[in-house]
Amino acid sequence: MTIAPGATLGILGGGQLGRMIASAAARLGLKVHVYNDDPASPAFEVAAFSTCASFEDAAALEAFARAVNVVTYEFENVPSDAAALVSRFAPLRPGAQALATAQDRLAEKSFVAGLGIETAPFAAIDDLAGLEAAVARMGRPCVLKTRRFGYDGKGQVTIRDGSDLAQAYEAIGRAPAILEGFVPFAGEYSVVAARGADGSFAAFELCENVHRDHILALTRVPADAADSTRDEAAAIARAIADALDYVGVFAVELFLLREGDGAERLLVNEIAPRVHNSGHWTDSGAVTSQFEQHVRAVCGWPLGSCARLGAVEMVNLVGDACEKWRAILADPAARLTLYGKAQARPGRKMGHVTYLR
Amino acid sequence: MTIAPGATLGILGGGQLGRMIASAAARLGLKVHVYNDDPASPAFEVAAFSTCASFEDAAALEAFARAVNVVTYEFENVPSDAAALVSRFAPLRPGAQALATAQDRLAEKSFVAGLGIETAPFAAIDDLAGLEAAVARMGRPCVLKTRRFGYDGKGQVTIRDGSDLAQAYEAIGRAPAILEGFVPFAGEYSVVAARGADGSFAAFELCENVHRDHILALTRVPADAADSTRDEAAAIARAIADALDYVGVFAVELFLLREGDGAERLLVNEIAPRVHNSGHWTDSGAVTSQFEQHVRAVCGWPLGSCARLGAVEMVNLVGDACEKWRAILADPAARLTLYGKAQARPGRKMGHVTYLR
Numbered sequence: 001m002t003i004a005p006g007a008t009l010g011i012l013g014g015g016q017l018g019r020m021i022a023s024a025a026a027r028l029g030l031k032v033h034v035y036n037d038d039p040a041s042p043a044f045e046v047a048a049f050s051t052c053a054s055f056e057d058a059a060a061l062e063a064f065a066r067a068v069n070v071v072t073y074e075f076e077n078v079p080s081d082a083a084a085l086v087s088r089f090a091p092l093r094p095g096a097q098a099l100a101t102a103q104d105r106l107a108e109k110s111f112v113a114g115l116g117i118e119t120a121p122f123a124a125i126d127d128l129a130g131l132e133a134a135v136a137r138m139g140r141p142c143v144l145k146t147r148r149f150g151y152d153g154k155g156q157v158t159i160r161d162g163s164d165l166a167q168a169y170e171a172i173g174r175a176p177a178i179l180e181g182f183v184p185f186a187g188e189y190s191v192v193a194a195r196g197a198d199g200s201f202a203a204f205e206l207c208e209n210v211h212r213d214h215i216l217a218l219t220r221v222p223a224d225a226a227d228s229t230r231d232e233a234a235a236i237a238r239a240i241a242d243a244l245d246y247v248g249v250f251a252v253e254l255f256l257l258r259e260g261d262g263a264e265r266l267l268v269n270e271i272a273p274r275v276h277n278s279g280h281w282t283d284s285g286a287v288t289s290q291f292e293q294h295v296r297a298v299c300g301w302p303l304g305s306c307a308r309l310g311a312v313e314m315v316n317l318v319g320d321a322c323e324k325w326r327a328i329l330a331d332p333a334a335r336l337t338l339y340g341k342a343q344a345r346p347g348r349k350m351g352h353v354t355y356l357r
Numbered sequence: 358m359t360i361a362p363g364a365t366l367g368i369l370g371g372g373q374l375g376r377m378i379a380s381a382a383a384r385l386g387l388k389v390h391v392y393n394d395d396p397a398s399p400a401f402e403v404a405a406f407s408t409c410a411s412f413e414d415a416a417a418l419e420a421f422a423r424a425v426n427v428v429t430y431e432f433e434n435v436p437s438d439a440a441a442l443v444s445r446f447a448p449l450r451p452g453a454q455a456l457a458t459a460q461d462r463l464a465e466k467s468f469v470a471g472l473g474i475e476t477a478p479f480a481a482i483d484d485l486a487g488l489e490a491a492v493a494r495m496g497r498p499c500v501l502k503t504r505r506f507g508y509d510g511k512g513q514v515t516i517r518d519g520s521d522l523a524q525a526y527e528a529i530g531r532a533p534a535i536l537e538g539f540v541p542f543a544g545e546y547s548v549v550a551a552r553g554a555d556g557s558f559a560a561f562e563l564c565e566n567v568h569r570d571h572i573l574a575l576t577r578v579p580a581d582a583a584d585s586t587r588d589e590a591a592a593i594a595r596a597i598a599d600a601l602d603y604v605g606v607f608a609v610e611l612f613l614l615r616e617g618d619g620a621e622r623l624l625v626n627e628i629a630p631r632v633h634n635s636g637h638w639t640d641s642g643a644v645t646s647q648f649e650q651h652v653r654a655v656c657g658w659p660l661g662s663c664a665r666l667g668a669v670e671m672v673n674l675v676g677d678a679c680e681k682w683r684a685i686l687a688d689p690a691a692r693l694t695l696y697g698k699a700q701a702r703p704g705r706k707m708g709h710v711t712y713l714r
Contacts (some may be wrong), residue, residue, distance in 0.1 A: 006697070023383065026697065027695070029695025044405070301686050302686045338386025
């Protein structure tokens with residue numbers, strides 16, 4: 001079925017990513033229907049229609065899916081039952097396979113490794129004995145992560161010399177887990193890209209990320225990387241998207257390693273099957289924003305140009321950093337975006353600023 | 358009272374201008390409450406709160422004004438009683454004086470002329486005898502316009518050789534009118550500018566407009582004009598804004614005349630006390646869009662940079678021109694904005710495309 005302007009885009013999830021997708025969709029003449037379980041969802045405020053209900057409410061999910069022309073999501077932890085239910089009544093883009101792969105760190109790593117793309121060393125952990133064996137094999141430091149429902153450093157613990165393994169396993173709730181070897185990376189990078197419903201592909205330029213307390217602090221484009229590394233990042237993204245028959249925008253988080261001779265190597269850290277914080281720079285810094293690109297892709301429309309407009313730096317406003325809004329507005333080089341969240345809590349992403357030079 | 362992100366901006370009127378102001382406000386973390394009398398208002402779809410009620414409904418207007426922190430409007434024909442009522446409960450920006458001046462073509466022209474700024478020749482028309490005398494004095498062609506409630510060529514009739522004056526007066530409903538002398542202009546131009554609550558001022562660059570059937574067809578920046586003409590346009594805008602103690606974005610429509618020696622002269626045609634179609638290019642083509650600039654101004658926030666990002670052409674999609682949306686999306690140089698209107702009628706503005714080079 002062809003989706004044209006005037007149609008309704010459904011979004012599962014109501015955070016800032018949903019809010020920015022909704023605004024981009026409205027700009028293209030779409031109506032937006034946001035589904036989320038939190039009445040204080042930032043995306044509700046910019047959507048034509050809202051449903052506030054649990055992701056386990058089958059009747060609400062069905063009514064939502066019947067009321068829209070296509071459904072997408074803004075967070076990868078959409079319960080698989082909810083995704084399956086919705087997809088019976090409207091196309092779900094990206095599809096269930098992308099969601100299932102990204103929801104499970106072990107499945108994700110195995111999938112990427114299966115494509116012949118390098119990742120950090122990893123091992124499945126199902127019990128304490130398995131953890132002890134894997135740590136002995138992999139060496140310290142290494143990182144123990146729950147297989148499911150982790151983001152922004154949640155559900156993970158670093159195992160260093162002297163760390164007690166039983167304690168570490170306790171700390172992640174003895175959940176099914178993955179142990180990842182420590183990678184001596186030179187930097188954290190990401191590539192945000194889109195695959196269209198027709199298999200077309202377009203990648204934004206490789207960007208460089210700085211994290212603080214496991215939360216993205218800033219993104220810089222152009223990244224400090226060789227041209228061949230940029231090309232490789234786009235090729236990695238394309239291989240992943242093609243293998244998942246992916247439709248929409250996604251991000252691949254990468255580690256960049258520099259060998260003694262300066263040669264660069266990319267390792268995949270994580271796939272995010274959605275628009276991504278490290279792509280926020282595109283909203284002021286690229287011809288097409290990642291949000292518009294996502295809307296184009298999930299509606300089956302032509303992908304837009306990923307051309308960059310200049311050197312860009314995107315700075316996240318985390319916690320009370322948003323209190324500087326007036327000074328930011330007074331800076332002619334800054335473009336401010338605030339997410340409309342009522343309460344600034346430590347670690348909470350409240351907005352971002354893009355500097356275009 | 359200081360207005361901070363998280364506050365609620367009220368907008369009177371719900372068309373595409375309101376829609377784009379609302380989206381810009383949401384991007385800055387504001388909540389938006391749109392008041393309009395048409396249930397099919399494009400702006401309702403991107404606003405946190407909506408009131409659909411008549412502009413004569415005092416109770417609804419009061420409830421709206423009490424629910425917001427500041428009120429602005431997206432069309433200059435807001436009834437003066439409604440504006441007065443609202444301003445008892447919340448600051449109205451721009452204020453009642455700007456509205457009153459812009460609602461009456463005679464008051465507007467007199468106001469501009471009173472500032473020593475040149476306009477086309479004009480005369481007040483209160484009856485047929487007065488029309489006959491004025492036409493005899495001014496010569497043909499000339500244009501008879503109702504003093505109030507005209508836009509996009511509505512409420513006006515051109516008087517040429519052979520035109521019957523009684524018929525022309527009939528055509529505008531024998532309403533209080535103004536007769537304007539024909540100006541042999543070389544081009545139609547406009548300047549979109551903003552004045553802050555603190556008296557600060559910032560003008561976007563002079564732009565050049567092409568109309569078809571009295572409807573803006575396209576806007577081009579940079580305009581074909583001398584540097585001194587650009588400066589003069591900004592100076593005219595500033596003089597007008599200061600005299601009105603204006604707060605917000607506004608447009609001054611100008612005629613450019615070229616003398617035999619190539620010297621350029623600007624005449625003011627009209628003032629629009631709101632964001633303006635000829636400023637749509639700023640949304641992709643300037644550091645700050647006119648919509649964000651308007652929000653900054655009416656909230657008492659610092660004005661943003663008006664710097665231009667390149668050569669820009671904005672093309673209106675009027676009537677069924679919006680049916681080409683897919684071809685426009687496929688053009689990497691084009692940025693598409695659609696207003697979410699259900700029906701494309703001849704002469705109806707459905708969206709616009711911006712080309713940035």
